[in-house]
Each structure stands twice: as C-alpha cells, then as structure tokens.
Amino acid sequence: MSTGNDSILDAYLYETNTLLEQLDSIVLASEEKDTFSEEDINTIFRIMHTIKGSSAMMEYRSIMTIAHRAEDLFSIIRDKSMDIVPEANRPELFELLFQTIDFFRQEIDHIENGQPLTENIDSLLQKVNTLIQQIQNTGAPQPPSPGQAGAVAQDQPTEYPDFPYALQIFFDEGCGMENARAFMLVNAVRDICGEGNFHFSPADISTDPSTAGQIIDSGFMMYFRDAEDRENAVHAVTGAGSVRTYQAFDRPQSSSIPAPAPQALPAEQKVSAPEPPEQKTTANAKPAAPSPSSQSSSDAGAHHRESLISVNLSKLDQLAAVVGEIVITESMVTSSPDLKGLKLDAFTKSARQLRKLTDELQDVSMSLRMVPVSGTFQKMHRIVRDMCKKLGKQVKLTLVGEDTEVDKTIVDSISDPIMHIVRNSMDHGIEETPQDRIDAGKDPVGEIILSARHTGSEVIIEIRDDGQGVNYDAVLNKAIRNGIALPDVEYSHRDILNFLMAPGFSTNTEVTEYSGRGVGMDVVKRNVEDVGGTVVITSDPGRGMTTTLKIPLTMAIMDGMEVSVGSSIFTIPIQNIRQSFKVNDSDLIHDASGGELFKCMGSFYPVIRMRDRYQLEGGCSQISDGILIWLESGELSYCLFVDELLGEQQVVVKPLPSYLSRFNIKQSGIAGCTILGDGNISIILDISNLYTPA
Known part of the structure; x- marks a missing residue:
C-alpha cells in the first residue's frame, strides 16, 4: 500500500x-x-x-x-x-x-x-x-425539506443540457481532501437518486487528486434531471461533513446563457461539519451576515477549533527522542572533563540558561503527550451497562478525577487492566441480587467508583466497589489446590490477596463470558508493570474491595538518584526512595537463614547488598563505609546497600535491546538504562523486581 x-x-x-x-x-x-x-x-x-x-x-x-x-x-x-x-x-x-x-x-x-x-x-x-x-407502520415519513426558502434562483451554465437542476457545493476551507469528500458525497447521492439520474463536475474526482484545487476555487457541481432528485440530494448534502455552503440553480433546458456566480444560502441554511476549521468567504460563495447571537456562537466555536490539532503519536515519539538527546548532549557539554579546574563565569552563566531552556523544552514535549484519562474512564460506562443487563444486577459507575492527565502510551496500556478490574468488581464483587444487598444492610444499587489523582511523579488510579469483598478462606483454599500455597503455612491477608494475581488463578468454578478462563489479575499486574507501575489490592469482607494502580506520569524522562557500587553506576527512581542512612554493623541483625535486617520505625526490613546481588567487583564490604537506602514499591519495602550517593538527576530512559529479554532482565531488577553527562551508561533499577521476598 x-x-x-x-x-x-x-x-x-x-x-x-x-x-x-x-x-x-x-x-x-x-x-x-x-x-x-x-x-x-x-x-x-x-x-x-x-x-x-x-x-x-x-x-x-x-x-x-x-x-x-x-x-x-x-x-x-x-x-x-x-x-x-x-x-x-x-x-x-x-x-x-x-x-x-x-x-x-x-x-x-x-x-x-x-x-x-x-x-x-x-x-x-x-x-x-x-x-x-x-x-x-406508525406513520410514513415525509420527504426531507430542501431547506432553500429565500434562496435566489439563478441560471448556471452547465455541460449537461438535459440535467438543468444544479447544486453548487463548497467545502470548509482548509478541510483537505476535497476530491475525496466530493466522492463520498457522490456515493451518498447515488444511493438516493440512482445511477444515471445525475452528473457531477469535476468528473474525475476519484482518480485525480489535483481536482481538489478546482473544487476549492469553483465549488463541486452536481446536475440533476428532475427537481425532485435535487431536493432529495439536498438531504445528503445537509448531512455531509465539512460542507460549508450549497446553492441550488435552475436553468431552462433551452438556455445556454452564462449566469453570474451564485450567492451562498443565508446563515441559518449553512451546513456545519462537527469540527470545521475557520470559515472564510470566497468570491464564489459569500455567506450572508449571521445574526449577532449566531455570530458570537460561531466565533466561539471557531476559536475552540483553531486551538486544537491532531498529531500522529509517532511524531511525538520522535520529538521526545530528540529532546532526550538534547538533554544528554547538554549534560555532556556542561560536564565535560576538559572544563575541570577552569573558572569560566560566562560559560557557567550560559550553561545555567541552557539548562533552564532544556528543562522547559522537556516539560513542553512531555505535556504534548499528556491526555486525560476521561476517554478510558467513559468506556467503563458501557461495560457496567452491558453486565448489569446480562447478570441482572443494579450497579452505578461513579467517575472521580477523570480530567487527570497521563502519557498517551500509558493511557493506552492501562485501558485493558482497568476494564478487567471493573469486570471483576461486577462479576465477583457486587452481590448477586439487589435482595442480597438489602439483607446485608446496603443500598440495593451497587456502586463502583473509578478515580484518578496525581501525586507528584505518578498517578493513582483506584477501582473501588461496595460489594461483598474477598472471601479469604475461599481464595486460600483455591491457592492450595492450585499448588501455589502450602496447607500448613499461615498466610496474612496481604499474602492471600497476592494469590489473586498469580497466573491462571480464578475463584470461579464455571467459565462465563466474563471470567473463569484463567486470564485474571496476573495479566493486569503484568500490563501495569510493563509501564513501570504497581498493583495493590485491599479488601474489607462484606464492605468491598479496592484495586490501586500506581503509574508513572511518563516513561520517557524521570527523576533519579545516581548511586555507585565500585566502578558501576546505577539510577534509582526518586519516587521509590523513602530515606537514606549511615549505619554501622551493630545496627543490623541477622535472621535464622543468615539474612541481614535493619530496624526502622518499629519494623524490620531486609538488606540487599548491590555488590552481592549483581556479583560486582570492587565496592564496599563494610556497612559503615557505604550507605543504606530505604526503598518502597507498592507493598514491597526493603533496604539497598550501595557505596555512595552521587546526586539527583533528571535522566532520559533508554529501553534495553529486545534480545536481552531472553535473559529475564526485567525480573532481575533492571528497567532500562540512561546516558550520563560524561558519556557513561547508568543502569536504571526496577525496585519492584530487584528483590523478591522468600
């Protein structure tokens, strides 16, 4: 193609x-x-x-x-x-x-x-x-009105003498593809009038794109044998998109005298497309002045339309990549080793101004990709409506914070997870019948609340229902039968809820249209993690369940903390860091298996040594020589031991080559990489997968 x-x-x-x-x-x-x-x-x-x-x-x-x-x-x-x-x-x-x-x-x-x-x-x-x-059968419809009262009938020259009833059509200025729009109009009129009952000019609109210019200058002409066909054709013209004006002309069949250019219909007879661009008068069609009220309405609409433009997402991806390279290059210039020890006041001042401009450029390029989650949220109304009818339930969907903006790529990625969670709430959460809810002391109409809000560098999306909540015993028993839980181990409620996100796990005993196929919350968890987010489930038996998605606003640029381990440099997302400590060996305790734990705020957190985790050469072995960083990702919390904190920096996230996926890089705690100002590469850590509790 x-x-x-x-x-x-x-x-x-x-x-x-x-x-x-x-x-x-x-x-x-x-x-x-x-x-x-x-x-x-x-x-x-x-x-x-x-x-x-x-x-x-x-x-x-x-x-x-x-x-x-x-x-x-x-x-x-x-x-x-x-x-x-x-x-x-x-x-x-x-x-x-x-x-x-x-x-x-x-x-x-x-x-x-x-x-x-x-x-x-x-x-x-x-x-x-x-x-x-x-x-x-309740009443025959009347033919559509031609909508031409008050129009001035004039003669119009035509090359079709036997087709004296003409329509001249002008499309919105700047709408583009005028020949294709004319072709669509011809198909619509052909359905109404039949083949052979009309002609049009230019005749080669479907094969010659250059005819678009002719249509812009002189309009698109249609000629009819009968006045009734023309009147019926007006029905198609008034419903067509991007039609600005149209005018009917009658010419006696014996006449061939040229007539003056037609005038456009009065303002109330103009045809507006859903989103036409700014309208300008032309020599061929001059709309009559609209009333003050319609004029102000038209102006307001034109202003709104001019303020928006559709851009291919691939172009925004390319822009983000270029901006990322500019950020890296700026950092490489200002951090060049050649400048070490030199006192260059003018250069330093210019570098600060350059940094300010690159920061603004980043913000603008990122904002272009930001779209509200309202589109995704609104689709859930249809899911709830269909399932209410098929399951015989009464449920209302409440949307909160639907104007919250997230990166377009992330919005597309979380649409399916949100839909699956809403379906789960409808199928598993909300009670089977309104009477069941009444017996439980609840409103017979259930409610699902879908909300979104910003918290700094991430967006929090919650799907909460007021249903029956999770049956912990049923989930645990199913987990034991599936072999993912042991019968003689005592599990916390959080552990049991995590079983819901195990691959193939479903509490349904029968396969239905909506669940029981083994495609469950594990898919939700994987899709959200693919965009750098986390999933947390909480439940109050008898009162409902809440699924929380924590998702970064954008995947392209992030705030990170650079840390060193020996000669290696790593980047930790700032959003995952809670606190850092200088500690001694005496501050750590050991569990029965020999693992190290650090006590903070009354709780014990496992200590992961980066040197041992990745078997790195060099680096600190004594706790007192390095630094401990308290990290958190969803429900996971632990401490990471590194040599040194190098400082906070905004970095451009570079994905790793796809062939590395065969080595299970994602599950090893590596999310990607970034290029530092001195040209070195820093590995970006995936905190949710760097450490897995035993």
Missing part, C-alpha cells in the same frame, strides 16, 4: 474511532433518559452518514451497508421526531444501536489487524430493517 493510501487509511480509522466514541456516549446518556433529543438525533444521523460515506470510499462494504440502514432509521426519526418510536420499541432501539457500535468496532479492529471484514451481516441488517418497518 502506498504512503498516500496509508495516510488516508489512518485518517479513516482516526475519524471513525472518534465518531464511535461520541456515538457511544450519546446512546448511553440517552438510554438513561429513555429518549433522544433533537440534537442527538441530528448528531447520530450525521455520524452514520459520515461513516457510510467514508466506508464507501474505502470500499468497506459491510460497514457502509449497516451505516446506510442506520442512517435511514434516523432519517425517519429526524423527520418525524422521537415520538414516532413507540415506548415499547425504545429499549430495542437502544440495544440495536449498541449492537451496531459493537459491529463497527469489530470491523475496525479487523481493519487494524489486516483481517478480512465480516461478510455475513444479514442478522444485524435484518434487525435494523425490522425496526424501520415497525416504526414506519
């Missing part, structure tokens, strides 16, 4: 996914009200129309066909209002829309993975057709 086609496919996938998210939100909110507002109906119609047209252009027949029939359904509802849908059919309408959204997402997933699209769509198509027939 060519680069041009790749960019078109990327644009199609981005636009369709965005529209499906918008559609999902509208249907969820409308289902709670048991009706669609007029604005929602128009929006859904435009979404289906856009998906139909763009899918036709991409030759995705299954998506186009379903979108076309869904568009027909909402065309009827739009013409007759929501009153045309009997209350008895409304649950069916909402369910059908959710099935349609799921079908679109399934097909998009097939496209993204290079798989063939679904060929047999008869079942879903029949459901849509049946609902359309039921609604039509």
Whole structure:
C-alpha cells in the first residue's frame, strides 16, 4: 500500500474511532433518559452518514451497508421526531444501536489487524430493517425539506443540457481532501437518486487528486434531471461533513446563457461539519451576515477549533527522542572533563540558561503527550451497562478525577487492566441480587467508583466497589489446590490477596463470558508493570474491595538518584526512595537463614547488598563505609546497600535491546538504562523486581 493510501487509511480509522466514541456516549446518556433529543438525533444521523460515506470510499462494504440502514432509521426519526418510536420499541432501539457500535468496532479492529471484514451481516441488517418497518407502520415519513426558502434562483451554465437542476457545493476551507469528500458525497447521492439520474463536475474526482484545487476555487457541481432528485440530494448534502455552503440553480433546458456566480444560502441554511476549521468567504460563495447571537456562537466555536490539532503519536515519539538527546548532549557539554579546574563565569552563566531552556523544552514535549484519562474512564460506562443487563444486577459507575492527565502510551496500556478490574468488581464483587444487598444492610444499587489523582511523579488510579469483598478462606483454599500455597503455612491477608494475581488463578468454578478462563489479575499486574507501575489490592469482607494502580506520569524522562557500587553506576527512581542512612554493623541483625535486617520505625526490613546481588567487583564490604537506602514499591519495602550517593538527576530512559529479554532482565531488577553527562551508561533499577521476598 502506498504512503498516500496509508495516510488516508489512518485518517479513516482516526475519524471513525472518534465518531464511535461520541456515538457511544450519546446512546448511553440517552438510554438513561429513555429518549433522544433533537440534537442527538441530528448528531447520530450525521455520524452514520459520515461513516457510510467514508466506508464507501474505502470500499468497506459491510460497514457502509449497516451505516446506510442506520442512517435511514434516523432519517425517519429526524423527520418525524422521537415520538414516532413507540415506548415499547425504545429499549430495542437502544440495544440495536449498541449492537451496531459493537459491529463497527469489530470491523475496525479487523481493519487494524489486516483481517478480512465480516461478510455475513444479514442478522444485524435484518434487525435494523425490522425496526424501520415497525416504526414506519406508525406513520410514513415525509420527504426531507430542501431547506432553500429565500434562496435566489439563478441560471448556471452547465455541460449537461438535459440535467438543468444544479447544486453548487463548497467545502470548509482548509478541510483537505476535497476530491475525496466530493466522492463520498457522490456515493451518498447515488444511493438516493440512482445511477444515471445525475452528473457531477469535476468528473474525475476519484482518480485525480489535483481536482481538489478546482473544487476549492469553483465549488463541486452536481446536475440533476428532475427537481425532485435535487431536493432529495439536498438531504445528503445537509448531512455531509465539512460542507460549508450549497446553492441550488435552475436553468431552462433551452438556455445556454452564462449566469453570474451564485450567492451562498443565508446563515441559518449553512451546513456545519462537527469540527470545521475557520470559515472564510470566497468570491464564489459569500455567506450572508449571521445574526449577532449566531455570530458570537460561531466565533466561539471557531476559536475552540483553531486551538486544537491532531498529531500522529509517532511524531511525538520522535520529538521526545530528540529532546532526550538534547538533554544528554547538554549534560555532556556542561560536564565535560576538559572544563575541570577552569573558572569560566560566562560559560557557567550560559550553561545555567541552557539548562533552564532544556528543562522547559522537556516539560513542553512531555505535556504534548499528556491526555486525560476521561476517554478510558467513559468506556467503563458501557461495560457496567452491558453486565448489569446480562447478570441482572443494579450497579452505578461513579467517575472521580477523570480530567487527570497521563502519557498517551500509558493511557493506552492501562485501558485493558482497568476494564478487567471493573469486570471483576461486577462479576465477583457486587452481590448477586439487589435482595442480597438489602439483607446485608446496603443500598440495593451497587456502586463502583473509578478515580484518578496525581501525586507528584505518578498517578493513582483506584477501582473501588461496595460489594461483598474477598472471601479469604475461599481464595486460600483455591491457592492450595492450585499448588501455589502450602496447607500448613499461615498466610496474612496481604499474602492471600497476592494469590489473586498469580497466573491462571480464578475463584470461579464455571467459565462465563466474563471470567473463569484463567486470564485474571496476573495479566493486569503484568500490563501495569510493563509501564513501570504497581498493583495493590485491599479488601474489607462484606464492605468491598479496592484495586490501586500506581503509574508513572511518563516513561520517557524521570527523576533519579545516581548511586555507585565500585566502578558501576546505577539510577534509582526518586519516587521509590523513602530515606537514606549511615549505619554501622551493630545496627543490623541477622535472621535464622543468615539474612541481614535493619530496624526502622518499629519494623524490620531486609538488606540487599548491590555488590552481592549483581556479583560486582570492587565496592564496599563494610556497612559503615557505604550507605543504606530505604526503598518502597507498592507493598514491597526493603533496604539497598550501595557505596555512595552521587546526586539527583533528571535522566532520559533508554529501553534495553529486545534480545536481552531472553535473559529475564526485567525480573532481575533492571528497567532500562540512561546516558550520563560524561558519556557513561547508568543502569536504571526496577525496585519492584530487584528483590523478591522468600
């Protein structure tokens, strides 16, 4: 596939996914009200129309066909209002829309993975057709209004004498791909009017991209044999995306006299796309001045649209890599050994200014990648809604802190873990029936709270339910049967909860749609750890369970503490360091197996010597010669013995080569590496895997 086609496919996938998210939100909110507002109906119609047209252009027949029939359904509802849908059919309408959204997402997933699209769509198509027939039986829809009252009829020259009824269409300035948009419009009109009943100019829009310039300058012309066909075509034009203005022209068939350029429709008849760029008048189409109220609304919308731009994530990755190299180079210049012993006041002043600018550049480049978690959180509404219907439970989802921003890569990585935890809360946590909750003295409607908040360099995401909590005895017995726990050992509640994150562990005795397949919290734990985060589970039997995800805001740049062991240098994430100590041998005690422990704040923590852990040459052997660092990661806490603290530094995280994965580097406590100012390499430690309790 060519680069041009790749960019078109990327644009199609981005636009369709965005529209499906918008559609999902509208249907969820409308289902709670048991009706669609007029604005929602128009929006859904435009979404289906856009998906139909763009899918036709991409030759995705299954998506186009379903979108076309869904568009027909909402065309009827739009013409007759929501009153045309009997209350008895409304649950069916909402369910059908959710099935349609799921079908679109399934097909998009097939496209993204290079798989063939679904060929047999008869079942879903029949459901849509049946609902359309039921609604039509309550009252026949009227033909759409051409929306041209007050327009000035003028003659327009055309090269099709037998097609005297014309439409001139201008797209939003700067929208791009005008020829492709015209092609989508032609497909939509062809569905309405039939082949051979209209012509269009330029005629080679599907094969010649240069026609986009002609459409920008002179507009896109469509010619119809009958006025009725043109009026029906207006129905497609008003629902198309990125159409700025359109104008109808009538020319007597015997006339060939050129006419002056057409004027655009009055402001109230302008067609706006969901997100068009700034509108400017042209010589070919001059919109009439809008009313003050509509003008201010238009200006506000234009300002909002101009302030946003979509950027390919790979370009942001490239920017982050370049910024990282700049940070490293700046550090290498200012820390050059050639400057040692020299007093260079001007250079020092310039170096400080350079450091300030590089810090600002880092902040800006990182902020470009930050997106709110609201998109991921909002998707959970659909999960809760579907499971409530299938499990017969009554549960509400409460979102807190959904505007919290996290790196885009991390947001994508934690979407599946959050979904799995919410499903667990629905399936395992919330009581089976409302009566069970009433008997337990609870509100019959269960609640799942999904929250996010910042704490310095990381974001805390909590999924909390008010269900029955974890049955510790059941989990322990299942762990013993699975061979991951010993029957004669006494385990703490924290140990038992950790069994839930063992591979293949499930407390369900039967395989259901949502659980019991052995794919459980271990996948959640692994996915979160892959982005440098940790998972902590707490439970209060009878009152609920909380799963906490601690995740770094970004994986690209981090604050670290440089430490040395012999000639080796390591970087410890600042967020994992609680305190450091200078101690003597007498401050340590030994357990029965000979391990060293350090007592701090009434608790004993194991001591790990970096020299022994990695079998390094050199380094301090006497505790009094080095320094002890108290580290914490999730529920894990221990002390690390190193030679010296070299100082805090912001470092650029460099991933290790993929071939090193075969040596189980991740489980050895190594998260990556970074390049220091003097050109040396420092290993970044993974505190959660550096030490494993016996």
